[in-house]
Amino acid sequence: MSFENKSFDEASQELLQLAEDKGHATCWDRYEDMKPQCGFGSTGVCCTMCLQGPCRVNPHDNDKGNQEAICGARDYTIVGRNLIRSVAAGTACHSGHARHVAELLREVADGHVDDYEVKDEEKLERIANKIGIDTDGKDVGELTKEVAEEAISNFIGFHGEEMSWLKTMVPESRYKLLQDCDIISTGINDAIGDAMHRSAMGMDSDPLNLIFGALETSLADFLGCTLGTDLSDILFGTPEVIESEANLGVLDEDAVNIIVHGHEPVLSEKIVEAAKRLEDEAVAAGAENGIQLSGICCTGNELLMRQGVPLATNFVAQELAIMTGVADAMVVDIQCIMPALREITGCYHTELITTMPIVKIPGVRHIPFNDATANQDADQIVRTAIEAYKNRSGEVNIPEHKSEIMAGFSVEAMVDALSQINEEEPLSVITDALAEGDIRGIVHFAGCNNVKVAQDESHIAIVKEMLANDVLCTATGCVANAFGKHGFLTPEAIEEYAGEGLKRFFKAAKEATGLDLPAVFHMGSCVDNSRAIELVTAIADYLGVDIGDLPVVASAPEAMHEKAVSIGTWAVTLGLPTHVGVVPPVTGSTLVTEVATKVAKDVFGGYFIVETDPEAAAEKIIAELDERSWLMEMKAKAQEA
Numbered sequence: 321m322s323f324e325n326k327s328f329d330e331a332s333q334e335l336l337q338l339a340e341d342k343g344h345a346t347c348w349d350r351y352e353d354m355k356p357q358c359g360f361g362s363t364g365v366c367c368t369m370c371l372q373g374p375c376r377v378n379p380h381d382n383d384k385g386n387q388e389a390i391c392g393a394r395d396y397t398i399v400g401r402n403l404i405r406s407v408a409a410g411t412a413c414h415s416g417h418a419r420h421v422a423e424l425l426r427e428v429a430d431g432h433v434d435d436y437e438v439k440d441e442e443k444l445e446r447i448a449n450k451i452g453i454d455t456d457g458k459d460v461g462e463l464t465k466e467v468a469e470e471a472i473s474n475f476i477g478f479h480g481e482e483m484s485w486l487k488t489m490v491p492e493s494r495y496k497l498l499q500d501c502d503i504i505s506t507g508i509n510d511a512i513g514d515a516m517h518r519s520a521m522g523m524d525s526d527p528l529n530l531i532f533g534a535l536e537t538s539l540a541d542f543l544g545c546t547l548g549t550d551l552s553d554i555l556f557g558t559p560e561v562i563e564s565e566a567n568l569g570v571l572d573e574d575a576v577n578i579i580v581h582g583h584e585p586v587l588s589e590k591i592v593e594a595a596k597r598l599e600d601e602a603v604a605a606g607a608e609n610g611i612q613l614s615g616i617c618c619t620g621n622e623l624l625m626r627q628g629v630p631l632a633t634n635f636v637a638q639e640l641a642i643m644t645g646v647a648d649a650m651v652v653d654i655q656c657i658m659p660a661l662r663e664i665t666g667c668y669h670t671e672l673i674t675t676m677p678i679v680k681i682p683g684v685r686h687i688p689f690n691d692a693t694a695n696q697d698a699d700q701i702v703r704t705a706i707e708a709y710k711n712r713s714g715e716v717n718i719p720e721h722k723s724e725i726m727a728g729f730s731v732e733a734m735v736d737a738l739s740q741i742n743e744e745e746p747l748s749v750i751t752d753a754l755a756e757g758d759i760r761g762i763v764h765f766a767g768c769n770n771v772k773v774a775q776d777e778s779h780i781a782i783v784k785e786m787l788a789n790d791v792l793c794t795a796t797g798c799v800a801n802a803f804g805k806h807g808f809l810t811p812e813a814i815e816e817y818a819g820e821g822l823k824r825f826f827k828a829a830k831e832a833t834g835l836d837l838p839a840v841f842h843m844g845s846c847v848d849n850s851r852a853i854e855l856v857t858a859i860a861d862y863l864g865v866d867i868g869d870l871p872v873v874a875s876a877p878e879a880m881h882e883k884a885v886s887i888g889t890w891a892v893t894l895g896l897p898t899h900v901g902v903v904p905p906v907t908g909s910t911l912v913t914e915v916a917t918k919v920a921k922d923v924f925g926g927y928f929i930v931e932t933d934p935e936a937a938a939e940k941i942i943a944e945l946d947e948r949s950w951l952m953e954m955k956a957k958a959q960e961a
C-alpha cells in the first residue's frame with residue numbers, strides 16, 4: 321500500500337509502512353477511528369459553556385429555522401463564543417511562552433540566575449530605542465531590566481492604558497485604525513481574561529461584538545508572539561543566515577540521538593550546550609559520533625535558526641520519528657506534543673522526557689527544568705539520553721531522506737543581505753522588483769500539519785505555484801520545516817521552480833553580492849510570524865503606505881492548532897488576506913462566516929480565504945496579489961497626477 325493519502329513526505333511514507341507492518345497505531349489511524357467527526361463540533365455550533373449543555377443547535381432546521389439553545393443562544397452566538405475562546409487559547413500559548421522569556425530576562429538582569437546571559441546587546445539596545453527607553457549612559461544590566469519590565473507590564477495594564485509595545489510594531493495608519501475600532505487591550509492577560517469572561521454563559525451574545533472581541537484578543541497574541549521573538553533574540557542571539565539539513569535522515573545510527581520537541585528556546589538552547597559538554601560521555605558509552613541533536617516543531621525551528629541544529633520532521637510525524645529505533649530521547653517542553661508519544665516510546669528504548677510543570681504525561685519520566693538550575697537540569701536530561709542509548713537493541717530504520725537547507729532569515733539577516741545590494745535603501749531592492757514586476761507579490765506561509773491533509777502536500781503544491789508565478793516566499797513553523805524537507809530552502813530550488821521574474825531577482829542579488837539565496841526564506845518558529853509583520857511593516861513604512869495596501873498575502877495550508885486561529889485572526893486584523901487550507905469551525909454561522917471571509921475586507925483590508933483545494937487556493941492568492949498591485953499602481957498614478 322502506498323501512503324500518499326497520508327503523507328507527501330517519503331521518509332514518513334517509509335515509516336508508515338513500518339508502522340503497518342509492526343501494528344503501531346498512529347494519528348492517521350486514530351483519525352479514521354474518529355470518523356465521522358461530529359457535524360455540530362466541526363461547524364462550531366456546539367456549546368458547553370454551562371452545565372445545562374451541551375447545546376447543539378441546527379442552523380438550518382427547516383421547521384424551527386435558526387434553532388435556539390436552552391438559554392436562547394443562536395448559531396452566531398455559539399460560533400462567536402467558540403471562536404473567541406480559541407483565539408484566547410492561542411494567545412495564552414504564545415504569551416505563556418513569551419512570559420517565561422520575559423521573566424527570565426528580568427531574573428538575568430537582577431542577577432538571580434547565572435546560567436543565562438544577554439547574548440545580543442545590539443538587539444537589546446535596538447529594542448530599547450524602539451519602545452522609547454532612554455539608553456544613554458545605561459549599562460547592559462540596567463537596560464535589560466528596563467526592557468524586561470516594560471515587557472512584563474504589557475501583560476497587565478495596571479493603568480488602563482493601551483499595551484504600549486503594540487504601537488511600535490505596525491505602521492501608524494494601521495495603529496490608528498485599530499484605535500478607531502477600539503480593539504487595543506490594556507494588556508495581554510487582560511485580553512485573555514476578557515475573552516473568557518465575555519464568552520461565558522449569559523454574557524456577550526452579539527456576534528459582531530464577539531468578533532471584535534476576538535480581534536482584540538488576537539492583537540494581544542500578536543504582541544505575545546513579538547515578545548517571544550524579540551526577547552529570545554536578546555537572550556540567545558538574533559538569527560543569521562545558517563546552513564543545515566532537514567528530515568529524518570539527519571538521525572545518526574552511531575550517535576546518541578536527542579530530539580527536542582516543543583517550543584521554547586529556554587530549555588533547548590541549554591540542551592545544545594549540555595550536548596557539547598557531555599559529548600565525551602556519549603563517545604565513552606559507545607556512540608562513536610557523539611551526540612546528534614535534532615528538532616521537531618517550533619523548538620526545532622528555534623534551534624535551527626540560531627544554532628543550525630537540523631530539523632528531524634514536523635508536527636504530524638512526531639510518532640514516526642520514534643519508529644526509527646534510534647531516538648534515544650525525546651525531550652519536550654510545551655505545546656504540540658501528542659500524548660500518543662507515550663504509547664509509541666513504550667514500544668522502544670526511547671526515553672520520553674517532559675520538563676515543564678504544566679506539561680506532564682501520565683507514566684512518563686518528568687525531569688523538572690528550572691531556569692535557576694538550567695545547566696544542571698540540561699546535563700541530567702542529556703545523561704538520561706546517554707543511558708537510554710546503552711539500552712538500544714531493536715532494529716534501526718532511519719529513512720535516508722534529508723535535504724540541505726538554508727535558514728536564519730530574521731529581518732536583520734534579510735536587511736543585511738539586501739544592504740549588500742543597496743546599502744542606503746536595502747528595502748528598495750524588494751520594492752523596485754515589485755514595481756518592475758519581477759516579483760508579483762509576497763506570500764508568507766505559516767502553520768502546521770493537520771491529519772486532514774496529506775502531510776505537506778498542500779504546502780508543497782501551493783509554494784510551487786507561488787514560485788512559478790514569481791511570488792517571493794517567506795515561511796515559519798511546520799510549513800517552513802516542510803519546505804526544508806522537500807528542498808525549497810535551497811538556491812537550487814530557484815532554478816527548478818521559480819518563474820522568469822523571480823529568477824531575474826535572485827540572479828541580480830547573486831551578481832551584486834555573491835550570495836546564493838534560497839527560494840524560500842525560513843523566518844523561524846510560529847512566534848516568529850512577528851518577523852513577517854516586522855518585514856511587511858518596514859516595507860509599508862518605506863513606501864509610505866499601509867500593510868493593507870501591499871501585495872502581501874498570508875497562507876496556512878495545513879492549519880491545526882488554536883495558535884493558528886489566533887495568528888490568522890491578527891494577520892487579517894493587520895490587513896493581510898489570509899488563506900486557510902482547513903475549514904475552521906465557524907461555518908455553522910452564515911453571519912460569522914460572511915464577516916470573516918467578506919466584510920472584514922472592507923474594514924481591515926484583510927479577510928479569510930477558506931480554500932481546501934491547493935490549486936484553487938493558489939489562484940485566489942495570486943488574484944489577490946494582482947488586485948493589490950494594480951490598486952497600488954493606480955494610487956501612485958493618482959498621486960502623480
Ligand code: NFS
Pocket residue numbers: 583617618635655656766767768769796797798799845846847880881883884
Ligand atoms: Ni505553530 Fe509550532 Fe507546528 Fe503548528 Fe505546532 S509546532 S507554534 S502550532 S504544529 S506550526
Ligand code: SF4
Pocket residue numbers: 367368369370371372373374375389390391392393520521522
Ligand atoms: Fe446551552 Fe446556553 Fe448553556 Fe451554552 S450557555 S450550554 S447554549 S444553555
